Amino acid sequence: MADDVWPGETPPPPRPTSPTTSGAATPSAPPPPPPPPTGQPIVVTSPATPAPPAPSPGQAYAPGDAAMLLPNRPRIEVPDAIVRTSGLTKMYGALPAVGDVSLAVPRGSIYGLIGPNGAGKTTLMTMVASLLRPTAGDVWVDGYSPLDDSAAVRRITGYMPDGLGVYDGLSVGGYLEFFASAYEIPSNEWPDLIDGLLELVQLEVKRDAQVNSLSRGMKQRLSLARALVHDPQLLILDEPASGLDPRARIELRELLWALQGMGKTIIVSSHILSELQEICSHVGIMEAGRMLAEGSPESITTNLGAVLRLRVRFDDGAEEEFEVPDRAAQIALLRSLVMRDDRQVVEFREVSSGLEDVFMNVTKGIVQ
Ligand SMILES: Nc1ncnc2c1ncn2[C@@H]1O[C@H](COP(=O)(O)OP(=O)(O)OP(=O)(O)O)[C@@H](O)[C@H]1O
Ligand SMILES: [Mg+2]
Numbered sequence: 001m002a003d004d005v006w007p008g009e010t011p012p013p014p015r016p017t018s019p020t021t022s023g024a025a026t027p028s029a030p031p032p033p034p035p036p037p038t039g040q041p042i043v044v045t046s047p048a049t050p051a052p053p054a055p056s057p058g059q060a061y062a063p064g065d066a067a068m069l070l071p072n073r074p075r076i077e078v079p080d081a082i083v084r085t086s087g088l089t090k091m092y093g094a095l096p097a098v099g100d101v102s103l104a105v106p107r108g109s110i111y112g113l114i115g116p117n118g119a120g121k122t123t124l125m126t127m128v129a130s131l132l133r134p135t136a137g138d139v140w141v142d143g144y145s146p147l148d149d150s151a152a153v154r155r156i157t158g159y160m161p162d163g164l165g166v167y168d169g170l171s172v173g174g175y176l177e178f179f180a181s182a183y184e185i186p187s188n189e190w191p192d193l194i195d196g197l198l199e200l201v202q203l204e205v206k207r208d209a210q211v212n213s214l215s216r217g218m219k220q221r222l223s224l225a226r227a228l229v230h231d232p233q234l235l236i237l238d239e240p241a242s243g244l245d246p247r248a249r250i251e252l253r254e255l256l257w258a259l260q261g262m263g264k265t266i267i268v269s270s271h272i273l274s275e276l277q278e279i280c281s282h283v284g285i286m287e288a289g290r291m292l293a294e295g296s297p298e299s300i301t302t303n304l305g306a307v308l309r310l311r312v313r314f315d316d317g318a319e320e321e322f323e324v325p326d327r328a329a330q331i332a333l334l335r336s337l338v339m340r341d342d343r344q345v346v347e348f349r350e351v352s353s354g355l356e357d358v359f360m361n362v363t364k365g366i367v368q
Contacts, residue, residue, distance in 0.1 A: 081106055082234055083139070118288070130157070170210070176226060201222065203222060224237070228259075282296055307323040310324065
């Protein structure tokens with residue numbers, strides 16, 4: 001496992017800017033990534049695409065080898081992408097936990113990674129966060145390669161893992177002080193910084209409570225506060241909503257919007273499509289290590305020919321279902337229905353937004 005972790009920089013790097021939670025920290029003149037070749041804004045690969053070849057025992061891959069392994073990998077062009085990957089691959093023995101993933105995360109977006117258990121979401125996120133070494137392919141975070149400059153990537157990135165870990169004997173405030181210290185934030189700034197973070201995640205009353213005494217949802221919030229300690233531009237949140245009650249999920253959603261409003265880019269994973277669909281400007285659908293479709297929900301549904309389904313109830317008690325290709329057609333349909341004289345519409349609701357259809361069509365329920 002030690003070979004999987006990036007070399008050096010076990011402790012977090014020095015912080016680059018003031019430790020406020022508003023405004024993004026911008027590193028000076030990052031080296032631009034190589035310009036990606038032109039391509040389609042949406043990637044759709046057949047789920048039947050064979051997995052990348054397994055390395056023979058002892059075979060070493062280096063970043064860049066993916067081009068040889070996987071000659072036809074898809075490319076994506078997004079003019080201002082804070083994260084790009086190209087042919088990103090992580091092999092565990094013969095298993096492609098992530099196989100040939102090329103994606104682009106637009107700056108300022110909320111990018112949802114959706115996929116079933118074992119799809120490769122966590123593996124992908126940890127590679128972007130510079131915590132796991134890819135077997136092949138490339139990653140750039142704001143122009144920095146985690147392989148060449150993991151310190152720069154960690155300055156820019158706040159990572160929230162899918163579990164908080166155990167911190168015996170630490171209070172909530174002490175926990176955040178520990179990470180503020182690790183990021184070399186001057187101790188005279190800690191009180192204001194921690195006040196601000198606890199207010200943001202609504203944990204002010206728990207400042208002196210032991211971390212281990214927090215409920216699961218509170219630990220999730222604390223974990224998010226920890227990821228924000230150094231005011232990162234990019235947040236990578238692995239299943240932040242898991243275990244949260246319905247109210248906490250709504251609050252999390254609002255918090256993510258607030259963070260986006262501060263200029264941050266957020267990559268967030270979930271198994272639950274409806275959860276992501278509500279908040280994400282961009283979505284990547286993964287299964288068995290593959291990125292099956294990527295782009296804005298509208299572009300994915302349009303490109304894959306999904307339909308919107310509406311259920312309409314009339315005043316005579318009858319219910320009818322209608323299928324329309326897009327929002328414009330949906331609006332036209334509803335307008336025509338309410339204008340009818342013979343029957344009155346008393347209720348209508350969306351049965352499927354289209355993305356669910358796409359998800360069901362492109363995924364095959366493969367568990368590897
Ligand atoms: N350290 C490891 N050693 C071997 N296989 C691993 C390791 N980490 C992950 N895998 C495998 O890689 C695949 C992808 O795992 P990953 O944790 O990335 O999936 P995930 O999409 O995050 O799943 P979940 O929704 O359950 O969190 C799985 O088949 C998993 O068993
Ligand atoms: Mg996971």
